Each structure stands twice: as C-alpha cells, then as structure tokens.
Amino acid sequence: MTRTTLRSLVADQVTRLTAAGLAPGGTVALRLPPSLGYVSTLLAAWQLGGQVCLLDHRLTEHEVAAALDRLTPQVLVEADRHPASGLRGFSEIEPVAVPLPGGQPARSPHVLVQLSSGSTGPSKVIARTAADLLRELACYRALSGFPQAGERTVLLSSVVHVLGLVGGLLHGLHSGVRLTVPERMTAAGLLAAIAEDDLPTTVIGVPFHAELLAGVRAPRPLPQLTRIIVAGELTRPGVAAAIGERYGVPLGTMYGMTELGVIATDLTGTLYPGTRPVPGLELRTEGGELHIRRADSPYLGLTDPSRWSDGWLHTRDAAELDRATGLLTVLGRRDSQVSIGGLKVDLTEVEHTLTALPEVREAVVVFDSGAVAAYLVPADGAEVEQIRAGLEHRLAGYKRPRRLSLLPALPRTATGKLLRDPAGLRAAALAER
Template identity: 30%
Template structure:
C-alpha cells in the first residue's frame, strides 16, 4: 500500500526545493527531508527492521524526531515515540510493554535514559558506516503495524495500543482532505511527542505538501513565544490543541491577537464545552473543529464544525469521519432508541488491532460488530452519549476514566503509584473541577505519613508518572470511607473534596 511517507517523497520528486520543515535552527526542503528519511531507513533495514518490528524513537522535539518516525514507516516497520522529558522509569515501562525491538536515539539520551531495548541503539549523532540510502519497500499490506501508543490503564499500568497502517494512512488522508490542507498550509507542531496527537500534528501537513513549524515545547507553552512563532512563521493551522490550551490563551488580554492569521484550529482530547460556555468561540477567528476519538480508534472518530454562535448546553462532537461507523448500544450491544443514552461503540477503518500482551482486555473492549460485515469489530469506548442536533452529544463515562489536559487518565494508575510509597497504606484518587471547568485529580491517602509532606509524595510519583497524572491536591485521612459492600466510597470522597 502507499503510505503517508510515500506521499512526502512524491512531493520531493515534484518540488524538491519546497520547504517542508522550519525550526529555530533552519529549514529543510522536501528533497532534503526525504533524503535523510531514506538514509535512516536504510540503516534501520540493515539492522533488521521490517514489518512488525517496533522502533522506539527517543529523541528531542525537532527535525530528528520527524525523520526517525518517517524512516521507521519507510522501511516497513512500526514506531513508538517517546517523550524524553518523562521519567526514565516510565519510559522503560513503555518500551517493555510496547515490545520495542530497536531504539533510535542520540548518544546523550542513550546514556541518560538507559532504556531496556535489545541490541545496540541507532545513534542519530553517529552515522553508521556502510549504511544504505535506498528507500526500502513499504509495508506489505494495510494490516501491518504502524505504531504503538499507550493509554492509561485500569490495571495501574499504561496499555499499549497496536494501530495498523490502514487506519493511520486513511486517517491522515482524511485530515488533509476534510480540512483543506495543501501547499499553502503552515502548521505549528503543538502536541508533545509520545502522544498520538503528535502524529496528526506532524504528518498531516507534510502529506498535504504543506510546511511544518517545530519550536521548543517550552515556547509553545509561553504565550508570548507562542504568539511570536505564529506571527513570524505565518502559521495558519493548529491541528492538535486541547480546550485547556485554548482556555489558557483566552484568559489573556491579548488572547485573540495570539491567533491572528490562524484559519483553522482543531481541538481534541477533552470537553470543549467549558471553553465555549465561557465565550471562547470569539477567540478563534477562523474555523474551529471539535474532534472526538480514542487512541484505540486511530485518534479521531467524529468531528464537529463549531459555529460562530454555538449552543453550549451539551458537549457536541459531531458526526463520523470517512470510513468510520459509530453506534450507540446498550449493555447487550443492541442499538438504543433514537435520542436515548447508549455506549459509544466505534467500527470501521480506524479500529486498532488491540492491546499488546493483554488478550483478556482486548477481548473485553474489541468485540464483533453484530450489525457489520463478517469479521468486523467494534471498540467499546466506555463513553456515554446520545444523538442530537449536530450529531453525537457526549454525556460522561461508564467507568472511572477522565480527560486531563487532553490525556485519558484512569485514576487506578495513580493509585497504584501511590501505594508503592512505603508510608501509604490506602489510596483513592478522584476527579474534581475548578471554577473554569478544568478537571484535576485529588489523592485521598492513609498511612503513617506524619513526616511525609505533599512535596515528598509528588517527588515519589514523579519518578514514574508524567505531569498530567500528578494530583493537584492530597487529602490525608485516618481511614478511607467505605460503602455497605466494603468498597472505598469514592462518591463520598469526591463530595468531601468538592466541599473543602
């Protein structure tokens, strides 16, 4: 099949001098980008990378990260991108659970992270002698593994999701087509590496022949530097922003000015409703699109074009994208009546292969589609919704998962990390909302913690958890309240935290 990297190479053949990537260190043309991708793909192929090989990419944000991911695809392998700012112990867990066969990194990062990937790492700052430069063949078919991406798991460990090429390539082509991306597109990379949104951020504009602008992550998060990047580079598209990020911009007196010239803003990862209810739509002068979809369904399953004067009574996420089927079903996987609440179950091109090494969870979440053709499957999202004006209206969850700053979070993962502290005997983590509708975590803990302050608990968690899993508050209790069945009374804890 023809991959998105093949499309990038086709742009290089047609217009080799067109700028593909802009960074603070300079620019790279499509011809230069493709040459470097092919050279690294030759190295990876020489090391045995082929279909189903998982190449872990542990490099800092920048051109090398773009090249490394594209090279893995070019030689028919799969990629697992890592955010090198996360704790090394967590990164080690990700490469183990993700089944990484090969590591692409730099000398300094290899020494600092010491990731448990077999064999010698491919070091980007030490070119290998005798390496090829000929682009290897692409994957044999659309069912080949494209990438591994992790989600927060109820087991306390991140769950590795296996996404195939037919889902990824179909999705990236849809993004380019639906949003009208093309040679005039200038997109700023916003999403952090290590999360699937960064794949859309990075490669949808390049597939369309546009220009990708990459700046330091810290610059994206500082309003003045973010505004300067948009202004100086003529950015006109933001493909992966969260409502929290938009609310952050909206809270500034110069918020609207920071988006001058941006014609397309695509939001995803959490509810857009609080931002819209606060009047945030006026911040975005161009198109604002609200996307919805789990990692298990290749990033996005539905999208909603937010009108200039949106209704804010519910969380509207719109209609299915091309090649995707969305059904609202009851517990027995039967369709619910029109207007009734059901679980969002997703089928079609984007449904992932399943969770690596977790057959029971895969069987529970990826089920046969009773209304689809033979062999088709549905992913049970756990999200509750109903149909209404504009399409799908999200109503909550049937489990404990929440969205925080665009990341899906299962509190059990944080509870497991807390219980690993020698002084903690009990831990329950509940979600709460601040006055602006932003979700955060509250940790309720028991144990001999007289000499352990909140800073020490945070330091303990920071050794294994990324920042979005860090509780904002810690509540110390003599004992955890329980229900009549003896289980922790999470509702009582959440209500008490909300009153305090």
C-alpha cells in the first residue's frame, strides 16, 4: 500500500462519512477489525474534524450497546461482514457508516476517545487531544532503538489500542516506517511476516506474543530481526532469556497507559526490571503509587479524585523511582498488594513465583472473597499437587494461594491482556468443571 493509494481510500471515506452526517465537531464510533477500511476511515474522520471513538471489533453486541450509550456518537461505522477468523491479523472488509438517532456532537476538544482494556474491572472512557498525540509521536521519533525511517515494524498489537495505534500505525505514517501486519497471528504467521522483507525489523506486541515466539524455532535464520518490544503487562521471568537464545535479539519492554501513551522504556533489555522515563514527563511516587503530572483529567465525565487530582494522574501502579539513576521500576498494580491476617502479600510476587515453576505455563493471581486465588495453565502432564509442592519451597504459607484453578487457557481482554477481574476468572473456572 502506497501513500498515494491510501490518500485515495481516505478521500472515498470522507465522502461516505459526510453523507452519513459527520461534520466538523461531530462524533463517530469505529467498530472495525484491523484493515485498510479501518485505517482509511480513521484518517477520514480526523480529516473532517471529527471526534473518533474507537471500539474493539471483538466486543460483544451487549458491550457495544453499553459503550454507545456512554459515548453517544452521531455516526457508527461497522464492517459489512464479520472477520473470517479470530487468528487473522487483518481483514478484507468494507466500512458501512450509519447515522445514530440521538447522537451528540463533541462536548470537548479531544480528537480521540478510547475505552481502557477492562482487565481489572469496568472500562474507563479516556480522551486525548491532537496536541497530546503529536507529543507522543515526537517521543517515538526521538526514541533510540525504536524503528525509524528506512526500517520496518511487524505490528502484533491492536491498532484500536494505544501502542498499536500510536506506536505502530501513526508513528509509521509520521516517520516513514514500513508497517507489516501478519496475515495470521500464529507462531508460523509471525515468523513468515518477519522473513518477508530484508529491512531491519522490529516486532511490537504484548508479552503473550513474546512467549509465543520464545516457544518455537524459526525454520531459517532471521538476520533482519533487530528487536522484539512488548508492552501492556509485566513479562514473566525467563521470556527475555528464551528470546535471546532463539533469535539473538533483545526483548525490549515499554510501560505506558491509554491516558498518556508511552511513559518509560527499556528497549535494550539491559535495565530489567527498570525502565527509563521518556523526556517531558514529570513523575513521582506517593505511598508506593506512581503519579504523573498532567494538567487536565484524561477522563470524560465526572472526575474521579482517586484517578486524577491537583494536576496529577494516579496510575494505580506500584512503582519505585530511583532518583540517582532516574530509572522507574513498575512493580505491578497498586491494588495487587493485599493484607492477609495483618500480613502484606504482593500478588505480583505470587504470580511471578507461580509462572517461574516448570509445571506452570502462565498464571493470574487475584484477591477474591478475602483469599488469594490463582488461575493457571499447567505444563503438559503437570498436576495440581506438584504445583502446590513447588510453591511450598518458594513462598511463605500466608502468601500461597488458597485456591488453584487449572484452565486450558487463561481468559484475555480484547487487547490480549490477561483478565484480572475475579468474577470473570471465576466464571471461566466454572465453565471448565
């Protein structure tokens, strides 16, 4: 796809959106799978001066209806057909724009509205301005080790969410980085996408993708692969070493939020568990929680003082900030630290200990109904008693999960993050009984 062809597609979508009633200051919701139709419609809506609300195409009809009630867009754009397979990296669809009765024009100057992943509970409505997006693009352009002009990105992160949208799609258009989306999101599909071009190639995804690649060997050398970068959640122990052994490249990590985009990085894989904050952000820790200076609340609707107050965004992430080196170490969700019988337990520590066991492939640990509960995928042939025995040698009794639920696969959000909502995890475990 060349820029000339893309501009032609954008012009076609401008005509369709205008016919559906979108005008400057109007609102439009996109519910489209990754596709040229999605890209051209997004750019067309912005060209028209619209406020764009992004909905993941994998949401259920019930979730979409609830989101539309909250967002009240004037136009909804959906695909003319459902994607052929959930494993496809991109789809061949035609966008269909439909006016929505009762839709409201934009009530703020924001150009982008997104829903948070909902991995720990109900989604938040997050809004960003054009200036904020341009600030983040400037960060990516200045970021040493991130793909730049003359290089290539193999993008595995969803373009509906912040890393794939800004760090992948928009950065590629802005900086002249060639963008490749694998035809199929399987291990073989990812390796094929890396191998199909000789340009220096960076893979960008979530820890799940790194684990997928760490578990296979490429059928032939991949000298063009320079780095794999993951973001979205903490990477379990051993994955970086496995990537280095398999491919001879570093596993870089990024920390960010939908509210701000990229916040800190370790693209060389040498600072683990630390990351270096990007220039221009003022950070502090208070009570072990990371706060980031932001003049205005990024949330639409009533401002929740537990998330933003007095010019500071409360990330709800536990973190340590080393004033001597400037490094930021994210320890996990602040709400992952719970009290058991008056003793503090860090659920992130318990989770990392579980995933380090050879009998465990992946795990999620939550605090549910006054107890620590673990949901995990066992390695082939592993039994629950083996896992319990392994924990006995590694964790004090008060830290060990009271319940161990074995699942064939852990439930994930639409963005690929592990679900951490206790009710959703309980439902998944009940469905397997």
